[in-house]
Amino acid sequence: MRQIILDTETTGLRVDDGNRILEIAALEMVDRKIVAEHTLHLYINPERDSEEGALNVHGLTTGFLSDKPKFAAIVDDFLSFVAGSELIIHNAPFDVGFLNAELGLLGRGKITDHVASVVDTLAMAKEQFPGKRNSLDALCDRFEVDRSARVLHGALIDCELLAEVYLALTRGQDSLLIDFQPDTGGAGAAGVSASGIARKPLKVLQPTEDERAAHDTYLNDLDKIVKGQCLWRAIENPAPAEPGTVQ
Known part of the structure; x- marks a missing residue:
């Protein structure tokens, strides 16, 4: 234009x-x-x-x-x-x-x-x-x-x-x-984007044990406040399917 x-x-x-x-x-x-x-x-x-x-x-x-x-x-x-x-x-x-x-x-x-x-x-x-x-x-x-x-x-x-x-x-x-240009070259995890810029694999950082414990404590406290309705807990621990239902 x-x-x-x-x-x-x-x-x-x-x-x-x-x-x-x-x-x-x-x-x-x-x-x-x-x-x-x-x-x-x-x-x-x-x-x-x-x-x-x-x-x-x-x-x-x-x-x-x-x-x-x-x-x-x-x-x-x-x-x-x-x-x-x-x-x-x-x-x-x-x-x-x-x-x-x-x-x-x-x-x-x-x-x-x-x-x-x-x-x-x-x-x-x-x-x-x-x-x-x-x-x-x-x-x-x-x-x-x-x-x-x-x-x-x-x-x-x-x-x-x-x-x-x-x-x-x-x-x-x-x-x-x-950022949203699709890859067209099929170059794998460290491929080249459609803009021609080399792209490195994303680094995933795992939480430490202390961070996991702090997270669990926070969710437990939150679950008490909302009387067992914490959505994050529901996602982590989905209720088992009733007999005869399809998940």
Whole structure:
């Protein structure tokens, strides 16, 4: 699956207030590696001023953007770049809402009409770290991603940071895929997994006599508490089958 790390900057927070996109950045990722020579970065004339709060965040003034192309002039290049990909966006509903609004003004449908899927890394982070701060800055700190170059919010640098955060968020998934790859070579106990990594036999450690005694004592005490209903004891000493039954 071809993936695109995407971020936008806008004139304000609410699309319903008529705010517009003024910057788009997108990085292509293939096989979990950024394709450096395939990057999209566009400044856009939003045809309106930025709200003060947004201007303080991105620093892109009306004067700077006045000679930049309007969204209608870049829409084909943008859609061609993201076509058929999986978009990876932090707080995806925000960016998707603005993209849908811009595309809607041009009669070009919604962004999901042009891409395979959208992944929200903010939702992923909230699932992995419930109750904690999961802003892009916070995740960079958590995963030790260097964000020293991020003075103002910019779409391109935010994409670069998000790419590293996404890889960190999903790194464990790769490990699971490798762990559960079936063996295909029939190489025996010390065979080679489907990932090509030599695998040694598992070492089974037997408990010492003291550990066995401590375990039995614990189970005996537990059995007294639950009045003979300890499931572990039932598993260790199953009741004999009644005559005429099949086990």
